Amino acid sequence: MRRGTVFALSVLALVAFGLAAWAGGERVLRITFAWPTYIDPAVGSDFSSSSAFVNLYDTLVYPDVNGDPQPHVATHWEVSEDGTVWTFYLRDDVYFHDGTPLTAEDVKFSMDRITTIGEGYGFLFVDRVEGTEVVDDYTVRFYLKEPFGPFLTTLYRLYIVNKDLVEANIKRPGPYGEWGDYGKEFLLTHDAGSGPYMVKEFRVEEELVMVKNPNYWLPIPEEAPDEVRFIGTTEPATIRTMMARRELEISDQWQPQEAWKALDAMEGVDITSFFPGTSFYLMLHTRKPPTDDIHFRRAMAWAFDYETVVRDIFPGSIQSRGPVAQSLPGHDPTVFQFHRDLDKAREELRKSKYYDQLDQIEVEFHWIAEVPDEEKVALLFMANMAEIGINVKVVKVPWMSVVEEMANMKTSPNIVSIFVAPHYPEAGSILESRYHSSSAPTWEQNEWLLDETFDKMLEDALATVDREERFRKYAELQHYIMDLCPSLFLFDQVEKHAYQAAYIDWPAARGEVIPVMGYNMAARFIKVYPEKREALLKGG
Amino acid sequence: MFKSPTWQRRLEGFRRGWYKFSRNPVSVVGLFFVLLVSFLAAFAPYIAPYPEHAGRFVNFREASQPPSLKHPFGTDVFGRDILSRIFFGFRYSLMMGVVVLSLVVPPGVILGLIAGYYRGTWIETLIMRITDIFLAVPPLILALAVCSVLTPSVFNAMMAISLMWWPWYTRLVYGLASSLKHEFFVQAAEVTGASKFHILFREILPNCVSSIFTKMSLDMGWVILIGSALSFVGLGAQPPTPDLGTMVADGAKYLPDQWWIAVFPALAIMITVLGFNLLGDGFRDLFALEEI
Structure with missing residues (x-):
């Protein structure tokens, strides 16, 4: 009996305590x-992961509402005349969650780690940053292989991790030689930020x-x-x-x-x-039949009903004009835009090498199970394509499986519908993550474009430190992509x-x-x- | 009297059967549902108000309309008439039931007959232990596993359900056959030197038919339900196939405001399954009375 009373009382106390805490107003x-979200800054890169990084970690510079870089952990910086050496001066009052001070060593460690692992936002720095030098405790210097115009804005994605903490939690042996697993297992569920x-x-x-x-x-x-x-x-x-x-x-x-x-x-x-600069694409696999045929792709681009999408399925959005969202700095407003024209669609289809075997061909369309409205786009696409005689198979796929299948050219489907956001606020970012060969095995590219000319042009544009000239080069690239028709550019997302x-x-x-x-x-x-x-x- | 022709005796038997069957009004309701669903399924293209809505059709202008004269069951989020899609949905449900049962009953029954007749030998052990393995795994789980390994489609869903369903018939017939084998008529046939084939299929099997038949009509409902469950989790029919389970799954996202998207297809599943179950009960009564 007495034990029962004690138990009842303690339950009551717990309940009362809970209520008090609640009434006290927890914020x-x-x-x-x-989902899923990856809180390791060298692994994650999607919306939820990026949102987590912003809260858990600090960066050298921080974007303002115009996307311009402002001082954050770095108070000021210098860039060499040739645009390849960037020196940052750090604050000395920033501490990690475990109390250790944030120093230039940690910045160097974070850069080395993300470029070695090469996942997530790593592609922003891999092949770009040659090395990082610790000048003194609070001065760090990056050496770039080539001048890179938007370097400052990419630093929004260099989340500074606590070197000592990560080093203490490295599992050996691992895939990164002397660095073992580089703390990946630890950072999967813990943070090492400030x-x-x-x-x-x-x-x-x-x-x-x-x-x-x-x-x-x-x-x-x-x-x-x-x-x-x-x-x-x-x-x-x-x-x-x-x-x-x-x-x-x-x-x-x-x-x-x-x-x-x-x-x-x-x-x-x-x-x-x-308008966050995100666009919605139907990514067409340019190396898998029948979407490997440019006329086949153009036929689909002419047959699709863009107006219904922006009017009835995603009200508030606007039809995209090319690969770059219209709100993103560097977008070229003169880029060609497709509209629904069945005659032109049939004309292109007749030029396609698959024209004689349309009834045996099935185009596989994967949409993301977590976003129910995408099914509407998929079924609209299916109905539109039926009108010109293209058979479409619509498959609902969970996000995790989409990421997995898109990692490999063979398992990537004909079409995936995905929202892609720029990683730093410039046209170059979206052009790189969508079409550069280095991004082909990620979820941001299903096209497998692997186009050397494009890669070179883009690399040249990104190497241009002068902003105006860089934007002119971005414009050229947008026209170049439009000619290849590797994707259907549906709308700029609201x-x-x-x-x-x-x-x-x-x-x-x-x-x-x-x-x-x-x-x-x-x-x-x-x-x-x-x-x-x-x-x-x-x-x- | 040899005057009365066979068909007259059969008619008389049928009349008696119908009398016994119809004494339970619930069975008649079941029969009515089954006939209704079969009729709607068979003539769906002619009686559905918008037959094209069962295929590759979207009209976002008329999306999510509540029930009205134009669309008695409303429209879904793609602007498709739900009533029309339900009529076509019956086709897939019935097809699922018929195909699965016609795939599982013959092998299930034959294995059961053999195992029952050879009771006590290694043949029985082999067949029945394999059966036990299949029975040990919950049916839906096994079907889910098979479906998720294969690409989701109606065909694969039917294969998966068939794979898990045959053991039930083996079990049933095994029980019947192993007791029937000790009956005098079977022993008589053995003594006269009848072939094993004759004994199994002409002596034992006819005496199992009534139970098999009852189980089949009860199972019809279950198969449809499991098929719908597979579609509900996305492992069955793929869009735009108007499958009832898929329709409920899609509509469930819009509850409770656009209730009609999920509720009407759910009712359609209920009526189909209930119909076959009540009918099965009726059959059971019918055969049970005959045996007395």
């Missing part, structure tokens, strides 16, 4: 994402929990969340329920049209939208998020949009007001 920010938030718990399949870094070197407003949860679901019914119960502050961007309407109708919930407008203050929703993927999810700029949340719950 929690919960955001849903398409950022405004730190990993508290990471259940890889479900949820990433981060807490505020009390010793962050920049002031974090009191209203910024104490705890940030990245939740791995995009399931519309779940999102709706969580939003209605105020258990979710910002939704993912992948909700279907019907769900946005329902979310918008909820009290205190608003939908915000901005990124929508439902958020609890009644109790959070989110700069991006106010129009202060940073045009670099992930940076609008920097929790330190988002303010959460638990008392307003309470009021909303009581009112409801």
Whole structure:
């Protein structure tokens, strides 16, 4: 009996404690994402991973709302006349989460690590950075192989990891010789950063929990969340329920049209939208029949109904003009744009070498299972292509499997529909990640273009330090791609998020949009007001 | 009396059967559902209001319309008429049931007969232990495993279900056959030197038919349900195939606001499965009474 009483009392106490903590107003920010997320800065590169890096790590420079680099860990920098030597002067008051100071050694280690591993954002630096030199504790120097114009903006993706911590957690032997596994296993579930938030718990399949870094070197407003949860679901019914119960502050961007309407109708919930420079592509495999035939690809480009997509499936978006989003610096407005014209489509199809065997050919179209609206595009494509006699097989594939199959030329399907965002706010970024040979085995390219001329032209453009000249070269490249027709350029995405407008203050929703993927999810700029949340719950 | 022709006796037997069957009104309801579903499936292209909506068709202008006179069951998120797609969906469900049963019943029954007749020999051990292995794995799990290894399609879904279904018939017939083998008529046939083939298929099998038949009509519903479950998780029919399970899965995302997208196909599955189950119950009553 007595034991029972004690137990009951302790349960009561626990419940009371829980309630008190809740009523006291924990500042929690919960955001849903398409999963999985990789919090190792040398591995991840998608939306959820990038959003996690911004919160866990610091960079030398930080983008402003125009995408221009501003001092962050680096207070100032110099560049040599030939554009190949970049020297950065660091602050001396930045500390990692375990208390060790951030020094030039850590910057060098981070650069060496990401270029050795070569995954994630590694392609921004591999083959580009020749070496990193530690000049003194707080001065670091990068030597580039060739002058690279947008180098500063790529440094948004050099997340500085704690050298001592990673070294202490290296597993040997590993694939990187003396560096063993380079701490990959450790960084899969832990952070080694100095950022405004730190990993508290990471259940890889479900949820990433981060807490505020009390010793962050920049002031974090009191209203910024104490705890940030990245939740791995995009399931519309779940999102709706969580939003209605105020258990979710910002939704993912992948909700279907019907769900946005329902979310918008909820009290205190608003939908915000901005053009982040992301475009939606139908990536055509240019090395696999029948999409290896340019006339076949052009026929599809003429037959597709772009207008229905921007009007009915993704309202608010605009039809793309070429491979670069229209909001991205460096976009060329004179690039050719396809529209639906069945006569032209049939004419191109007749020129195709597959014209005589259309009935035996099936084009395989893979769409991402986590984004229900993509099925509408897929079925529209199927219906459009049926009109000119092309058979399309539509397959729903989970994101994880898509990433896997796109790593290999043989397993990549004829068509994949994917959103791709620039990694740094310039046309060169999207041109590189979409069509450069080095990105062919990643999820950002299904085309397997492997075009040496294009690679050379792009490398030349990127080597140009003068901005105006660089942009002129970007324009040429956009025309070049358009002639090859390796993709269908559907639309520039409007990124929508439902958020609890009644109790959070989110700069991006106010129009202060940073045009670099992930940076609008920097929790330190988002303010959460638990008392307003309470009021909303009581009112409801 | 040799005057009355065979067909007259058969008619009389049928009348008696129908009387016994119809004494249970629930069985008649089952029969009605089955006939209705079969009729709609057979004539879907002629009676569906928008037959083209079952194929490669989209019309986003009319997407997610609630039920109305124009679309009695509403439209889905692609603007397709749900009623028409349900009619065509019945085709895939029935096809699934018929194909699977016609694939599993013959081998299942034959193996059961052999194992039952040779009870106590290594033949029985071999057949029944293999059967046990298949029975040990939950049916849906096995089908899921097979389907996810193969590329998802209606054909592969049917193969996967067939693979897990035959042991049930082997088990059933094995039980019947092993008791029937001790009956006098079987022993009499053995004594007169009848061939094994004759004994198995002319003496034992006819006495198992009623149970097999009952099980088949009960299973029809289950097979359709498992087929729908496979489609629901994306391992069965692929779009734009109007499969009922897929329709429910797609519609479930839009609950509860656009309830009609999921609810009507779900009801359609329910009616089909319920119909076959009630019919199966009716058959069981019918044969059970005859045996008395």
